[in-house]
Amino acid sequence: MTPLAMRYAVVRAGNFSLQALRRGDPALAGRPVALVCGEGRKAVVTEVSAEAHGVEEGIPAALAFARCPGIVIRSRDPSGEVEAQRLLIAAAFGLSPRVEATGPGVCTVDLQGADPQRAWARAQAIVAELAMAGLCVTIGFGRTPLLSSHAAEHAGRRDPRSDESVKTEAALAVLGDERAFLAALPVAAASPSPPQAEILARWGLRTCGQLTALPKAGIGARLGAEGMALWERAAGETIRVLRPVEPAKTFAAEWDYEPPVESAEPLLFRLRRFAERIALELRGAGFVAERLTLTLLMEDETDCRREFRLPEPGTDIDGWMRVLASHLEGVRTAARICGARLAASPARPPEKQDGLFDMGLRDPQAFWENLARLGAIVGSDRVGTPVPADSYRLDSFTLEKPQEAVPPPEGQPPHPQRGPALRRFRPERPLGVELDGSSRPWRLEGGGLGGTVAACRGPWRENGDWWKPDRWVREIWCVELVGGGLYQIARTAAGWVAEGMLD
Amino acid sequence: MPRPPTTLQTLRQLLAKRFPQTPRASRGSHPTGIAGIDAALDGGLPAGRLTELVSARPSSGGQSVVSRLLSETRVARERVALVDGSDAFDPSAVPPDCLRHLVWVRCRDCGQALAAADILLRDGNYAVVVLDLRGLDERALRRTPPSVWHRLQRAAEAGGAAVLVQTQSPLAPAMPARLVLEEWLPLSASLRTRAEILDTLEPGRARAPRRLDEGEQRAG
Numbered sequence: 001m002t003p004l005a006m007r008y009a010v011v012r013a014g015n016f017s018l019q020a021l022r023r024g025d026p027a028l029a030g031r032p033v034a035l036v037c038g039e040g041r042k043a044v045v046t047e048v049s050a051e052a053h054g055v056e057e058g059i060p061a062a063l064a065f066a067r068c069p070g071i072v073i074r075s076r077d078p079s080g081e082v083e084a085q086r087l088l089i090a091a092a093f094g095l096s097p098r099v100e101a102t103g104p105g106v107c108t109v110d111l112q113g114a115d116p117q118r119a120w121a122r123a124q125a126i127v128a129e130l131a132m133a134g135l136c137v138t139i140g141f142g143r144t145p146l147l148s149s150h151a152a153e154h155a156g157r158r159d160p161r162s163d164e165s166v167k168t169e170a171a172l173a174v175l176g177d178e179r180a181f182l183a184a185l186p187v188a189a190a191s192p193s194p195p196q197a198e199i200l201a202r203w204g205l206r207t208c209g210q211l212t213a214l215p216k217a218g219i220g221a222r223l224g225a226e227g228m229a230l231w232e233r234a235a236g237e238t239i240r241v242l243r244p245v246e247p248a249k250t251f252a253a254e255w256d257y258e259p260p261v262e263s264a265e266p267l268l269f270r271l272r273r274f275a276e277r278i279a280l281e282l283r284g285a286g287f288v289a290e291r292l293t294l295t296l297l298m299e300d301e302t303d304c305r306r307e308f309r310l311p312e313p314g315t316d317i318d319g320w321m322r323v324l325a326s327h328l329e330g331v332r333t334a335a336r337i338c339g340a341r342l343a344a345s346p347a348r349p350p351e352k353q354d355g356l357f358d359m360g361l362r363d364p365q366a367f368w369e370n371l372a373r374l375g376a377i378v379g380s381d382r383v384g385t386p387v388p389a390d391s392y393r394l395d396s397f398t399l400e401k402p403q404e405a406v407p408p409p410e411g412q413p414p415h416p417q418r419g420p421a422l423r424r425f426r427p428e429r430p431l432g433v434e435l436d437g438s439s440r441p442w443r444l445e446g447g448g449l450g451g452t453v454a455a456c457r458g459p460w461r462e463n464g465d466w467w468k469p470d471r472w473v474r475e476i477w478c479v480e481l482v483g484g485g486l487y488q489i490a491r492t493a494a495g496w497v498a499e500g501m502l503d
Numbered sequence: 504m505p506r507p508p509t510t511l512q513t514l515r516q517l518l519a520k521r522f523p524q525t526p527r528a529s530r531g532s533h534p535t536g537i538a539g540i541d542a543a544l545d546g547g548l549p550a551g552r553l554t555e556l557v558s559a560r561p562s563s564g565g566q567s568v569v570s571r572l573l574s575e576t577r578v579a580r581e582r583v584a585l586v587d588g589s590d591a592f593d594p595s596a597v598p599p600d601c602l603r604h605l606v607w608v609r610c611r612d613c614g615q616a617l618a619a620a621d622i623l624l625r626d627g628n629y630a631v632v633v634l635d636l637r638g639l640d641e642r643a644l645r646r647t648p649p650s651v652w653h654r655l656q657r658a659a660e661a662g663g664a665a666v667l668v669q670t671q672s673p674l675a676p677a678m679p680a681r682l683v684l685e686e687w688l689p690l691s692a693s694l695r696t697r698a699e700i701l702d703t704l705e706p707g708r709a710r711a712p713r714r715l716d717e718g719e720q721r722a723g
Contacts, residue, residue: 326618326622330614361582361628362627362628363626363627363628366626366627366628367626367628370622371606373622374619374622374623377615377618377619378608378609378610378611378615378619382590382608382609383606383607383608383609384606384607385605385607386592386594386605387594387599387602388594388595388602396595397594397595399607406581406582406604407603409577409580413598413600416696416697416698417570417596417597417696417698418693419692419694419695419697419700420562420564420566420567420688420692420693420697420700421566421569421570421593421597422566422593423565423566423591423592423593423637423638424590424591424592424593425591426590426591455689455690456690457693478690478693479690480689480690484560484562484687485560485561485562485687486561486562486688486692486693487562500591501562501566502692502693503561503562503564503565503566503567503688
C-alpha cells in the first residue's frame with residue numbers, strides 16, 4: 001500500500017435501494033426480497049436480494065413470484081434511502097473530511113495526505129460499523145476516483161480475485177498494478193454510450209485492455225472526442241475534481257409511521273437506526289452528544305417531548321438506547337404514535353485527568369449510563385448529588401452531576417447536628433392549627449397529622465430574600481403529638497403548613 | 504420415582520442435593536456508626552445483601568439513621584445511592600460535606616423506586632444503596648410480587664452493594680436481616696445531639712411481612 005495507490009477511496013453500498021428498504025424493516029431480514037419499478041403487470045424487478053434464487057433483474061414481478069414463491073415484492077423506500085445515504089456520508093467522514101456524495105449508495109473520499117495504513121485500518125472499522133447499522137459496503141482505494149470505484153466494485157463481487165494487480169481483504173480492495181487490473185475489465189466498465197458499445201462489439205473489443213492496446217489518437221480520429229474520453233476511462237486516466245459535501249451541522253432524524261404504532265418495539269428499532277446515523281455524524285464532526293431530545297408525534301396531533309441530559313457526553317449508541325428504552329417503558333399515550341424525532345445536542349468531548357490517589361469509579365461507563373437511565377425514569381432533574389445553597393429557605397439546593405472521584409472528607413463540622421433529621425413533606429401539607437391561651441399550638445387538623453399536641457417548642461422566626469419579589473417569612477414550631485410523632489410545622493404567609501417529620 | 508417429601512427438613516435436603524451451591528463468601532460489611540444496629544447486624548450492613556429497617560412508628564429515628572450512614576460512608580469515601588421513594592430526604596439535615604458522595608434519586612411512586620433500585624444495585628459502583636419506601640402507598644407496596652425482592656437480592660449479590668431497605672412495616676419476604684425501630688422519639692430529643700439520639704436506638708427483630716390475600720388485591 002503506497003500513498004499514490006491510495007489517493008482516493010470509494011465507499012459503495014451495492015443494491016443500495018434494497019439495503020435501505022431492509023434497514024428500515026426488520027421483518028425482511030433473511031427473506032428473499034425483490035424491488036420492483038412500475039405497477040401491475042408492468043412491474044419489473046430492479047434489485048433482488050441474494051436469497052431470491054432464480055430471480056434476476058429485469059424480469060416481470062409475476063415471473064419472480066413464479067420462480068421464488070416466498071419472495072417479498074416491494075417498491076422503493078425514498079425516505080429510507082435518504083437516511084441510508086446520510087449514514088453512508090457520515091461514515092465516509094471517518095476517512096477524511098473531503099467527501100463527495102457521488103450518487104445513491106456511493107461516496108468518494110479524497111485521501112491525499114492520509115497515512116495509508118491508518119486509512120486501511122479505519123476503513124475496516126467503517127465496514128464493520130456500517131454492517132452493524134444494516135448497511136453492507138465495500139471500499140476501494142485507487143489513484144483516481146474512477147480507479148477507486150473499480151476497486152470498490154471488485155471488492156463487492158462474490159468471488160473477488162486477489163492477485164498482484166489488486167489486493168483484496170474482506171470488503172476492501174486496493175489497486176496495485178492498474179494496467180493489469182484494467183486489462184481484464186470488461187469494456188462496459190468504461191461506460192461506453194450505446195452507439196460506442198455497438199461499434200466496439202463490431203470491432204471485437206471485449207475488455208478495457210483490448211481497447212487501450214489501440215492508439216489513443218486512432219480512437220480519437222474514428223470516434224471523436226467522446227471516443228478519446230472513453231479510451232481515457234478505459235485506461236484509468238480520467239481525473240475529475242470532487243465536489244465535497246459539508247459535514248452535518250444539525251444532528252437529528254425524523255420518521256413518520258404509516259400506519260401509526262402502538263407499542264415501543266418498532267419505535268425502538270427505528271430509534272436505533274436514527275441513533276446509529278446521528279452518532280456517526282457527531283463523530284465525523286468531532287462532537288459528542290450532551291443531551292438527547294425525543295419527540296413522539298401523536299395521531300391526535302399532540303406531541304410528547306422529553307429531553308435526556310446525558311451525564312457523560314458521548315456517542316455510545318447502546319447507552320443511548322438504554323436511556324430511551326427506560327423512558328419508553330413508562331410512556332402511556334392516549335393516541336397512537338404516528339411519528340418520532342430524535343435530536344442530539346452536540347458538545348466537545350470532555351477532557352480530564354484523574355489524580356493518583358483519587359477514589360474513582362469501578363466502572364465509569366456503567367455509572368454514567370445508569371445515571372442517564374435513572375434520569376429517563378424519574379426525570380433528569382431529579383437525579384444527582386445535592387448541593388445546598390447558602391440559605392435557610394426550605395429546599396434551597398441544586399442537584400448536580402456526581403463527581404467521578406469521591407474527594408477526601410473535610411473533617412467534622414464545628415457544631416454537631418442537633419435533634420432528629422427532618423423528613424420532608426413535599427409538597428408541604430396545609431394544616432389547621434388551634435392555639436392555646438399563650439398562642440402555642442395545642443391541636444392540629446388535616447395534613448394527615450390530626451391530634452392533640454402533647455408538647456411543643458418554638459417559635460423560631462426565619463426570613464430571607466427580602467430584596468426579592470419572592471421574599472419568605474416562617475415561624476417554625478416543633479410539636480409532639482399525643483399518639484407519638486415529632487413534626488415540624490410552620491406559620492407562613494399562606495397559613496399553617498406541616499413541613500416534615502422529625503425522624 | 505422418588506417419594507414426595509413429607510417434611511420441610513426433607514424438602515430442604517432434597518433441594519440441597521439437587522442444587523448444590525458453594526457457600527457464599529462474606530464480602531464484609533459497612534458499619535452504620537450506630538451501636539445498636541451494628542451490633543444486631545454483626546458489624547454493619549452486609550455487602551451484597553438486603554437489610555430491612557422497619558420504622559414501625561413515626562419519628563422512630565429512621566431518617567437519622569440515613570444521616571449517620573452518610574457520615575460514616577463519607578469518611579470511608581464510599582459512594583452511596585439514596586432511592587427516595589416519596590422524595591422526603593432533606594439535604595439540609597446533613598452537613599454539606601456528607602453529601603458529596605451521594606447520588607440522590609427523587610422518585611414519585613413505588614414503581615419508579617423499585618426500577619431505580621434495580622438499576623443501581625447492578626451498577627457495581629456503589630458501596631451502599633438505601634431504598635427508602637416509607638411514605639409510599641402501602642397497598643401498592645404489598646402488591647409488589649415477591650419475585651421483585653428476589654430479583655433485587657440477586658442484583659445486590661452481583662453488584663456487591665450493601666442495601667438498606669427502609670419501610671413502615673415488614674414488607675420484603677425472605678429478607679436476610681430485618682430490624683425494627685419501635686420506639687418514637689420524644690420532643691426532648693430535639694435538644695440532644697444526633698449522635699446521642701442514635702446511641703439510644705435499640706432495634707428489635709420484626710415479624711414476617713403480611714401479604715395481601717386475593718380478595719384484598721382485587722379490592723385494591
